[in-house]
Amino acid sequence: MPEDFTKHTLVSPLDDIEAVRTIFDKHGSDVAGVIIEPVPANNGLLLQSKEFLEFLREITETYQSLLIFDEVISGFRVAAGGAVEHYGIAPDLCTYGKVIGGGLPVGAFGGRAEIMKMLAPGGPVYQAGTLSGNPLAMACGLGRLDCLEKNSxxxxxxxxxxxxxxxxxxxxxxxxxxxxxxxxxxxxxxxxxxxxxxxxxxxxxxxxxxxxxxxxxxxxxxxxxxxxxxxxxxxxxxxxxxxxxxxxxxxxxxxxxx
Ligand SMILES: Cc1ncc(COP(=O)(O)O)c(C=O)c1O
Known part of the structure; x- marks a missing residue:
């Protein structure tokens, strides 16, 4: 990762309220968002305390920065509504992958209407790609989610x-x-x-x-x-x-x- 990118990112240890508080104390007004896997599963399964995740929700609200849950692994695995449902914490944005594609390559993100309205054609942020909304992957993903739901x-x-x-x-x-x-x-x-x-x-x-x-x-x-x-x-x-x-x-x- 080029330093030009990483210089805009501050890294905090997981499950450490004080470490996050220290970052916000120092840089709070500049923090655009906090990104976390609510169920960190990319480096062992590092289960976080609910208290820590709730703290992230509170401090991001206080400083008007976004809370972003990376649910690429936990989404549709931990529950139908992922970690958001499991912990009962609503982030501002969520990312999904893996299960949502039912074996085919798909990524997705979603969140509060106010933020999603920023996307084209309603807003200035253009998101596109050759395989975006690929019909085969969409059909496969929907079929997979349907099957999960119908069969409990x-x-x-x-x-x-x-x-x-x-x-x-x-x-x-x-x-x-x-x-x-x-x-x-x-x-x-x-x-x-x-x-x-x-x-x-x-x-x-x-x-x-x-x-x-x-x-x-x-x-x-x-x-x-x-x-x-x-x-x-x-x-x-x-x-x-x-x-x-x-x-x-x-x-x-x-x-x-x-
Ligand atoms: C937790 C997590 N976030 C993001 C990604 C990146 O997903 P993609 O490869 O669909 O961009 C991965 C990929 O394995 C992942 O495990």
């Missing part, structure tokens, strides 16, 4: 994921490791305390993950090839497959973390 898949996926993580947790026992989840997203954290910030992920845990990945693959379980990637439970995973995989994973986690 969000509820089923939530239940399946909680059961999966519960079985892994039981199998892990008192090993210093955790299985965490929200909606259909799960993550294995190979350290004693589950981190809420990227810098709290211990380098040792990422080494242990390499071992875990190989052993899991040998046992027929294909995890993402990075300790920082989360996993997703799908409607195609059967209960039996999930139970078998969870018990096996728990055993492997115990063996690599002892």
């Amino acid at each position: 898949l969000w509820k089923k996926l939530d239940r399946k994921t909680s059961e999966f993580v519960g079985t892994v947790t039981n199998a892990i026992g008192d090993t210093p490791a955790q299985a965490v989840s929200i909606g259909s997203i799960f993550w294995l954290s190979l350290q004693k305390n589950c981190p809420a910030r990227a810098e709290d992920i211990s380098p040792e845990s990422t080494k242990k993950y390499a071992d875990l990945f190989k052993k899991a693959l040998d046992a027929g379980i294909y995890l993402a090839p990075s300790a920082y990637e989360v996993g997703f439970i799908s409607s195609a995973h059967s209960r039996d497959e999930l139970t078998t995989a969870a018990k096996e994973l728990g055993k492997i986690v115990s063996s690599v973390c002892r």
Whole structure:
């Protein structure tokens, strides 16, 4: 990233009210917006306290800057209404991807009418692209969302994921490791305390993950090839497959973390 871009951005640690307050104390009137994944899932699954997210809503309102939720991963996974619905916090803008395309490439954003009215033809901001509103991707995405809704898949996926993580947790026992989840997203954290910030992920845990990945693959379980990637439970995973995989994973986690 060129410095010419990054010089306009201030980075704060996650889940840290004081750090954000300090930035606003110093630069408040210049802060155009705060962008956060409300369910940070791009660097492990770093679950934020609701208090922190509510604080972001309050401070951005106070300073009249925008609160922008990046729901590219959490959107349509955590709930039909994503993290916005899960936490009951309304940002000014939201971005979406992944699930909304049902497997085809789509990105979308939305937000308060006042802001969306800024887009052409009503307003001066022109947003366009060769594949913007691509009919195939739109049809596929709508079909996917329809299917999720009609078959109550969000509820089923939530239940399946909680059961999966519960079985892994039981199998892990008192090993210093955790299985965490929200909606259909799960993550294995190979350290004693589950981190809420990227810098709290211990380098040792990422080494242990390499071992875990190989052993899991040998046992027929294909995890993402990075300790920082989360996993997703799908409607195609059967209960039996999930139970078998969870018990096996728990055993492997115990063996690599002892
Ligand atoms: C959280 C998050 N935000 C934004 C993006 C970028 O999305 P796109 O590749 O659709 O621009 C990604 C891509 O993986 C992502 O995981």
